[in-house]
Amino acid sequence: MNIIDEVKFDDKGLITAITQDVKSDRVLMLAFMNRETLQETLETGKMVYWSRSRQQRWLKGETSGHFQIVKEVFIDCDGDALLFKVEQKGGACHKGYLSCFYRKLVENRWEKVLKKIED
């Protein structure tokens, strides 16, 4: 049985992917994959998403060099979410931070708690 057959894609053909740094366990980002980009991710060992805004394949790092190398893959109980532990080259966030979750709720406001990465 193909492992992808156990993955439940939604009505748009997508599954949610959480990406986590394998060393620090920091959650880096949340994005989506379709069947083809999931297949490519598993075959190549590099994270390839489906961009909902651009409606196209999105090899993370293709323009920035900030590739994500797959180290471990988990699936949740319902089969409708995936968790990837990766080695993150540079930062995951297009705004220059290691993680897209660089803002934390502090005293009723969203405060930046990460510094930008120097490339």
Added chain:
Amino acid sequence: MNIIDEVKFDDKGLITAITQDVKSDRVLMLAFMNRETLQETLETGKMVYWSRSRQQRWLKGETSGHFQIVKEVFIDCDGDALLFKVEQKGGACHKGYLSCFYRKLVENRWEKVLKKIED
């Protein structure tokens, strides 16, 4: 400005929430909130989701006792995903595991890598 105004709910009025164990940094589950359950979560300090399958408010732990106590809250760069670090009482997964991501890809199959929690 209300911090919830910076949260971008989707066309169904939902935002994705990743829940992570504050001590181990293990990712526990992925679920959804609407404006009301996010507000309640922030006010009460207990995770309250919106169940898409049941189409109703879902106070995590209400029947199981497996409450999730909010310790830290992060928002991503696009404002369309939230990350909650929580103190998890018991297990997060309704199947009896600490995390819903209890299956890992091992040699081309999904293998259980967590044991069930004894209550």
